[in-house]
Amino acid sequence: MISGLTRDERVQGLGLLAVVGAAGLVLAVAGRWDALGIHGLLIVLCCALLAGYVFFRLGDPEPTEERLSRYYDDPTKVGIALSMAWAIFGMFIGVWVASQLAWPDLTFGQAWSSLGRLRPSHTTGVIFGFGGNALIATSYHVVQRTSRARLAGHVSPWFVLLGFNLFCLLAVTGYSMGITQSKEYAEPEWYADIWLVVVWVTYFVLYLRTLARRKEPHIYVANWYYLAFIVVVAILHIFNNLAVPVSLGSSKSYTIWPGVQDAMVQWWYGHNAVAFFLTAGFLAMMYYYLPKRADRPIFSYRLSILSFWGITFFYMWAGSHHLHYTALPQWVQTLGMTFSIMLLVPSWASAGNALLTLRGAWHKVRDDATLRFMVVAAIFYGLSTFEGSFLAIRPVNSLSHYTDWTVGHVHAGALGWVAFITFGSIYTLVPSLWGRARMYSPALIEVHFWLALAGTLVYVFAMWNSGIIQGLMWRTYTESDTLAYTFVDTLVAMYPYYIARAFGGLLFLLGAIVGSFNIWMTVKRGPVAVEAGRDLPAAAVALTPGE
Amino acid sequence: MAFEYEALTAFSKSWGLFYLLAMALGVLIYTFWPSNKKKFDHAKHAVLRREDEP
Amino acid sequence: MAELFHRKIERTAIGFVLAIIAAASVGGLVEIAPLFTIDDTVEDVADMRVYTPLELAGRDIYIREGCYACHSQMIRTLADEVDRYGPYSLAVESQYDHPMQWGSKRTGPDLARIGGKYSDVWHAMHMNNPRDVVPQSNMPGYPWLATTPLDISVLPAKLSAQRAVGVPYTDEMIANAARDAQGQATPDSDAAFEAMERYGEKTQVSAFDGITTQVTELDALIAYLQVLGQLTQAAYVDTAAPEAMPDEDPAGAPATQAEQ
Numbered sequence: 001m002i003s004g005l006t007r008d009e010r011v012q013g014l015g016l017l018a019v020v021g022a023a024g025l026v027l028a029v030a031g032r033w034d035a036l037g038i039h040g041l042l043i044v045l046c047c048a049l050l051a052g053y054v055f056f057r058l059g060d061p062e063p064t065e066e067r068l069s070r071y072y073d074d075p076t077k078v079g080i081a082l083s084m085a086w087a088i089f090g091m092f093i094g095v096w097v098a099s100q101l102a103w104p105d106l107t108f109g110q111a112w113s114s115l116g117r118l119r120p121s122h123t124t125g126v127i128f129g130f131g132g133n134a135l136i137a138t139s140y141h142v143v144q145r146t147s148r149a150r151l152a153g154h155v156s157p158w159f160v161l162l163g164f165n166l167f168c169l170l171a172v173t174g175y176s177m178g179i180t181q182s183k184e185y186a187e188p189e190w191y192a193d194i195w196l197v198v199v200w201v202t203y204f205v206l207y208l209r210t211l212a213r214r215k216e217p218h219i220y221v222a223n224w225y226y227l228a229f230i231v232v233v234a235i236l237h238i239f240n241n242l243a244v245p246v247s248l249g250s251s252k253s254y255t256i257w258p259g260v261q262d263a264m265v266q267w268w269y270g271h272n273a274v275a276f277f278l279t280a281g282f283l284a285m286m287y288y289y290l291p292k293r294a295d296r297p298i299f300s301y302r303l304s305i306l307s308f309w310g311i312t313f314f315y316m317w318a319g320s321h322h323l324h325y326t327a328l329p330q331w332v333q334t335l336g337m338t339f340s341i342m343l344l345v346p347s348w349a350s351a352g353n354a355l356l357t358l359r360g361a362w363h364k365v366r367d368d369a370t371l372r373f374m375v376v377a378a379i380f381y382g383l384s385t386f387e388g389s390f391l392a393i394r395p396v397n398s399l400s401h402y403t404d405w406t407v408g409h410v411h412a413g414a415l416g417w418v419a420f421i422t423f424g425s426i427y428t429l430v431p432s433l434w435g436r437a438r439m440y441s442p443a444l445i446e447v448h449f450w451l452a453l454a455g456t457l458v459y460v461f462a463m464w465n466s467g468i469i470q471g472l473m474w475r476t477y478t479e480s481d482t483l484a485y486t487f488v489d490t491l492v493a494m495y496p497y498y499i500a501r502a503f504g505g506l507l508f509l510l511g512a513i514v515g516s517f518n519i520w521m522t523v524k525r526g527p528v529a530v531e532a533g534r535d536l537p538a539a540a541v542a543l544t545p546g547e
Numbered sequence: 548m549a550f551e552y553e554a555l556t557a558f559s560k561s562w563g564l565f566y567l568l569a570m571a572l573g574v575l576i577y578t579f580w581p582s583n584k585k586k587f588d589h590a591k592h593a594v595l596r597r598e599d600e601p
Numbered sequence: 602m603a604e605l606f607h608r609k610i611e612r613t614a615i616g617f618v619l620a621i622i623a624a625a626s627v628g629g630l631v632e633i634a635p636l637f638t639i640d641d642t643v644e645d646v647a648d649m650r651v652y653t654p655l656e657l658a659g660r661d662i663y664i665r666e667g668c669y670a671c672h673s674q675m676i677r678t679l680a681d682e683v684d685r686y687g688p689y690s691l692a693v694e695s696q697y698d699h700p701m702q703w704g705s706k707r708t709g710p711d712l713a714r715i716g717g718k719y720s721d722v723w724h725a726m727h728m729n730n731p732r733d734v735v736p737q738s739n740m741p742g743y744p745w746l747a748t749t750p751l752d753i754s755v756l757p758a759k760l761s762a763q764r765a766v767g768v769p770y771t772d773e774m775i776a777n778a779a780r781d782a783q784g785q786a787t788p789d790s791d792a793a794f795e796a797m798e799r800y801g802e803k804t805q806v807s808a809f810d811g812i813t814t815q816v817t818e819l820d821a822l823i824a825y826l827q828v829l830g831q832l833t834q835a836a837y838v839d840t841a842a843p844e845a846m847p848d849e850d851p852a853g854a855p856a857t858q859a860e861q
Contacts, residue, residue, distance in 0.1 A: 100741070101708065104732070107741045114741040116667030146594060178665040183700050187667075211614040216593060218586045219614065227614070228621050235626065246755065246762045252661065256766045259695030260643060261636050263703050268629050276625075291594055301587040302578045309574040312621060313567070316628025322705065325677035327692035331556060332632050339628070398679055402707040475681040483684055487710040492737050559631040566627055 002057040004067065004074045009154045013054050016159060020166075021047030027191060035177045036191070036251040039170055046166060071144045073433055075157040079137025080426055080433075082165055083130055084516045087419075090125025091509040097122055098502035102495055112176040120180060120187040121172045126414065127185065127277065129168045134422045135281040136161055136203070139226045141429060142288045143207060146223055147214030156206045163199035167192055179251045183266055185273050186240050190253040193241040200234050221304045225284035228312055232276040240269035260327055267322040275315035278413065282377075282421050283311075286354055289425040290374045294364060299356035303349050310346025314339050321392035324401065333394065340392030344385060351382035369445040373424030376453060380416025384409060399471040404497070408463025415456040415508055423448065423515060430519055436526035444518040451511030458504030466497035643692040646835040651697050651768055652828065653800045654756045654778040655785040655816075659825025661759070662818050663702065666743065673704035674713040674829065683843040687714035688836040697768045697832075709740055714830030724823045725810045746819040747810055753779040774799055786820040787813050803831070 002010065024043025031037030097118045100106045107113045144151055151157055171188040174180065180187040188196075207230055211219060243253035257265045291298050298304060320328060320336030355378050358365060365375050387409050391400050400406060427445055431438050439445060473493060476484040577583065652660060676682050678689045690713050695701050719727075723734060728746055731738040756778035764770045774781070781799060784792025785806050793806045805827055809820040830836070 101739050104739045104741055109742065109744065111743075111745055114666065114743070116670050116741075119670045120667060175667070180665065180667055181700060182664040182667055182669050182702065184669065184705060208614050208618070216590070218590045219617065220590050220594060222594075224617070224621075227618060228625070231618055231621050232625050235622070239629075244762050244765045246758050250755070250758070252759070254699040254762050254766050257700065258767060259698045259701050260692040261633070262699065262701040263695075264633055264636055266700070268633060272625075272629075288594060295595065297591045297595060301591040305578050305587075306574060309570070309624060312624045313570055313628070316625050317632065318628075320632055323703075325679055325689075326675050326703065327690050327695070329636070332636070335632060398677070401677070402673055402705070402711075406705065474685070475679075477681070483681060487685070488735060488737050491708075491739065495739075498739075555635040559635060563627065563631045570624060 001074050006062050012155050017047045017051040030249040035179050072151040075161050076137045076141045079133050083133035086129025087512045093122040095505045098505050102498040117175050120175045124171045143210050146220035149213035152209035160203040167196045189251050190243050190245050204230050222284040222288040225280045229276050229281035236269045268319040271319035285425040289428045293371050293428045299353050303353045307346035307349040314343045324394050324397040341389050344389040347385035351378050354378035369449045370427040373420050377420035384413040403467035403471045404463040405467025408460050412460045435529050437529045440521035440526045448511045448515045451507050455504045455507030462497045462500035466494050646833050649833040655782040655824045656828050659821035662822045669702050669704040671708035673711045675703035676713050680843045686711045691836050699766050716827045716829040716831040721809050749818045751816045751818050751821050753782045786816045
């Protein structure tokens with residue numbers, strides 16, 4: 001990895017590590033025995049390890065100028081590796097917490113392993129660790145190819161990728177020590193949040209500068225989605241996390257938003273994290289890797305533009321459907337419901353666009369598990385966006401809210417859509433990235449596919465059942481007009497489903513492990529591609545009319 | 548204060564709708580503007596070209 | 602004209618970014634901004650009080666342990682919820698909550714009105730090992746809370762930070778935060794009476810975990826749980842009848858569709 005950087009860039013990297021390490025040291029001193037101090041030391045340690053790695057390779061041979069005529073894929077490679085590592089970590093925690101619900105003694109009596117502390121490790125691990133790394137890695141790859149230009153920088157891509165992972169590390173280690181804001185999907189505390197802003201702004205600038213170098217006159221639609229992901233996540237993150245620390249030496253802070261306003265801001269954030277983190281970015285993957293793998297252009301480019309603006313506009317209104325029948329003013333609830341239903345139009349347009357791209361190519365779907373991953377993703381995207389609009393309808397929500405139905409819905413999206421499109425994209429990307437003719441074992445991709453599909457279906461069906469049953473039990477009255485079931489009665493009814501859910505999650509985890517093994521072996525000893533022409537940015541070859 | 552709240556919500560509702568329509572119109576015009584078609588078709592097929600060519 | 606405009610926003614990706622912001626920000630603005638005309642969003646009630654330092658410390662433990670993952674604190678305006686948990690939640694009841702803990706999932710029951718439902722002893726046993734009192738429970742035990750002393754030295758700073766985000770703590774409350782916490786967990790002490798003077802007659806002074814020699818994290822957490830739904834009596838006084846179930850019309854619950 002270091003061989004792609006010049007000596008100057010290595011020195012710059014060391015300088016950056018020194019600055020971040022110094023900031024860590026300040027935290028360590030300010031925090032002392034507070035958990036903040038431990039995090040400060042963790043930052044120092046990470047920077048020192050990385051600096052050591054760079055320092056002892058300062059004198060390694062430098063790359064030639066010729067590198068500028070190629071794409072810069074080293075950060076993408078590392079990003080994919082990190083993504084898979086986080087996938088296994090996050091899914092393992094997921095299976096563990098799912099099992100805790102059926103067998104509560106699996107906390108082993110420890111504070112750090114109680115459900116309330118592990119659960120955010122699961123969500124952060126899979127959403128930000130697995131999903132986030134995959135988004136960063138693929139965005140680097142896609143923006144270069146579709147712009148026919150090399151990444152605009154050599155140190156900043158590493159800063160973004162590794163800085164983001166430092167954020168994830170601070171997050172999950174923090175939860176285990178009890179550092180959390182308990183704001184759903186925004187648990188990390190103030191200093192980690194500030195760090196993410198720094199990383200994210202760098203990401204934004206890097207992306208814009210790369211786009212500015214493009215040799216194509218038009219920005220390909222996948223980049224629109226990546227840009228919306230980067231820009232809007234920044235806005236959401238900043239506003240939702242505005243907080244006042246107890247002191248500069250304390251890891252604890254209080255959000256500036258009170259009660260009902262906090263609820264609205266929180267779900268404005270929460271729902272749009274789904275929209276712009278878990279949807280926009282992954283649609284970007286779909287719009288690039290699906291046509292690529294199927295070797296067919298997207299069905300309708302115009303439709304992809306229309307759905308882009310539809311999603312960007314409508315999603316922002318939908319967050320309040322998380323707050324039906326609560327103390328939030330009703331007109332806001334109604335707006336949220338209305339826009340959630342309208343959202344179905346651009347969502348299905350996207351899913352339909354993906355499926356219609358395969359017109360006349362369905363034999364490929366039968367034969368190619370990688371492509372099948374992406375097709376199933378598009379189907380689950382269609383299903384879960386339909387379900388989302390449905391659950392946003394007030395009376396439906398009165399039954400589903402607070403139950404496992406919501407959990408099932410989220411996992412239909414997260415497993416069926418997000419993870420499937422990611423695995424499909426990674427299987428498309430890995431061989432070309434490492435110059436292999438194909439993945440190490442196509443059979444193992446099949447195994448992964450069926451494990452993942454079975455796991456998703458078991459999980460989602462278990463949660464649909466448990467959610468609807470519990471929701472109905474809660475509202476069942478006896479003939480004498482009293483509630484028929486105590487809360488504990490309804491909990492007891494859930495146990496079989498909790499076991500089924502843990503099993504479904506386990507299948508999905510096994511699939512991810514098989515996939516990681518396959519990727520590892522592809523990198524180590526996959527069949528080398530016959531020289532089919534190198535993968536180059538436009539400037540390298542003769543001059544282009546595009547400008 | 549009551550006035551402010553009502554004014555704000557009324558503004559939200561009316562201008563929100565207007566904004567929605569204007570936005571939709573703008574996007575539709577852009578998408579179906581005849582001279583954009585060439586550009587879109589180019590982009591649509593560009594991703595499929597061998598990546599080592601300009 | 603449209604073409605010219607779009608060519609321009611595409612030439613520079615910056616223009617494109619601005620277009621994304623313009624499209625994306627309006628929904629949030631329209632829904633969130635009016636909520637800050639607070640008088641109309643949050644009811645004005647006279648008896649609403651702030652959390653005592655001990656309750657605030659307990660709330661921070663509730664936050665630290667991520668209890669929101671399984672417990673909501675928001676009773677919806679539905680008949681069965683009102684029958685099960687008590688009057689539906691009002692906006693004013695979480696007026697001083699930074700952050701709110703309304704939650705989104707009930708693996709365990711709603712806690713918005715848990716205060717006063719069970720005894721302190723029940724809570725102490727339940728937190729130590731939930732299955733001792735509810736055999737079918739799947740909640741983890743929190744035995745270490747009873748043995749971990751509460752760090753009361755940080756309470757003044759916590760109250761100050763709370764004041765900075767808008768909770769009306771007085772200088773006096775901030776200065777005496779540690780003493781008030783100690784007092785609330787030590788019945789019949791001078792400090793206990795002082796705390797009641799500052800936070801009101803209804804402040805619950807108790808030994809919470811049963812031991813008065815040391816203020817533990819369990820004291821704080823139980824103090825917090827016992828005040829949930831008790832900060833104001835507004836919800837118990839004059840809330841409208843709950844909404845009827847959408848799919849039926851249960852007798853005895855007159856369907857109020859007034860708000861629709």
